[in-house]
Amino acid sequence: MTDHGLIPSELQELSRRAAAAKDVSYSPYSNFRVGCALLCEDGSWVIGANIENASYPVTICAERTALVKAVTEGKKRFKAIGVSTDISPPASPCGMCRQFIREFADNSVPIFMYGRKEGECIVKTLGELLPMSFGPEDLHPDRGARK
């Protein structure tokens, strides 16, 4: 099944919150709004949106915005990540965000991508989007097993 263990109300909320988060995007340079919603392991929700900068490399994407909010609120484990954009088919997280997510998620965490059209959704796990990833175990091989 493609629900990755989420119940119907959670699936609905993930989609709704990710889409709504686009409203707080600050993207005057790309005009490309992205919203993100996190369903934390404790059942709580955190949202984020992309915050751009006149110096493009200083921009922070929606996924990373949501994650730093969650982590600084003590939430480091997630049941699902939702990402919403205004295009079709839906956009996927950029490589930088996949790397950021990697630090706090197992390969099995599902990433739901929502597009412009009603009901449009693609789901992939982190492991599918960032196979053979670089992680903490690579930097310090002595500290833990590699994924």
Added chain:
Amino acid sequence: MTDHGLIPSELQELSRRAAAAKDVSYSPYSNFRVGCALLCEDGSWVIGANIENASYPVTICAERTALVKAVTEGKKRFKAIGVSTDISPPASPCGMCRQFIREFADNSVPIFMYGRKEGECIVKTLGELLPMSFGPEDLHPDRGARK
């Protein structure tokens, strides 16, 4: 005066909240904890801490964490920014963070830097820390006056 318009209770809170924010830092690679507190124009508070990544360039500093939280909560104007570290004299925001702050702050916004020692504090305005900055007006000279 060096209080930049903050009243004593605000000065005290800024220091206390920036220091406390260090507790939510995720910095297993540098072991360098940074906490940040924002006093928003509406009188509310937002905090942040540095969130590192096994891929160092994917790290997000405390100041940027606090700012994306604030901006996605609809707060884009700030009375003061506090940054706390465990060294003495206090560390200043890195250039990337100064650039990020620049997008949402006037040159007059004060940045309070707190160090390891009790009561240790240095204050500089954004304009002092990032003189002759690159900003939105440079990218689109037709859209507004340059600072």
Added chain:
Amino acid sequence: MTDHGLIPSELQELSRRAAAAKDVSYSPYSNFRVGCALLCEDGSWVIGANIENASYPVTICAERTALVKAVTEGKKRFKAIGVSTDISPPASPCGMCRQFIREFADNSVPIFMYGRKEGECIVKTLGELLPMSFGPEDLHPDRGARK
């Protein structure tokens, strides 16, 4: 076959140059040296190494160093990318680098990862390392077909 169209002398050079590039790494913070070699479509070679910064997020990885060198020398098409580290099994490019490579490479471009041990090598294509990637076509759906 796993040679991805490279002839034996090219395979040998890719490995040798990627490993040698580690010698120009500037990595006083992680002590994790990474070397990268690019075999450009015109048969020329470009190398890079990771250049770190006291502010970790300002660091530039070996792969991106090699690529900006190549691109500013007019080389935007590549036959192969080699990445060398001092660990075993070999490390893979971080997500941020996979994203950077994506801008200048087709999904079929092979990325050879070399590790600490003699002859140790893993090969994956960009498409395998960054499936369903975010790219130029997502930002401007009107400008071209999506990969």
Added chain:
Amino acid sequence: MTDHGLIPSELQELSRRAAAAKDVSYSPYSNFRVGCALLCEDGSWVIGANIENASYPVTICAERTALVKAVTEGKKRFKAIGVSTDISPPASPCGMCRQFIREFADNSVPIFMYGRKEGECIVKTLGELLPMSFGPEDLHPDRGARK
């Protein structure tokens, strides 16, 4: 004097090379070309330009492109940095680049900023553009004196 120790032919070359470097810019998203030229301590020259990415935060600015090229060629000390843009007055390096430069330059290194108009130039030292900077000594206070 404002020449910062450069002789007339060096000043002329710095301006010419920074402007010419704009031609190798890859900036399809901002359409904001930036060129950079470095006069290395050994008298050699290195140029760079901004290389953008569909994921804006993955972009690398002209100054950082030039610096990683230089550093991986063994050049870590600089007599002058030139930055050229197509606007007037000239743009300055973003905060992220000031931070990157900081790792390899003393506060006294001059940064020449060239604009759209013939002969237009503003010069500031790194110390003027990034006062009270965060650097290696902050991360490891035991390793050296702070600037």
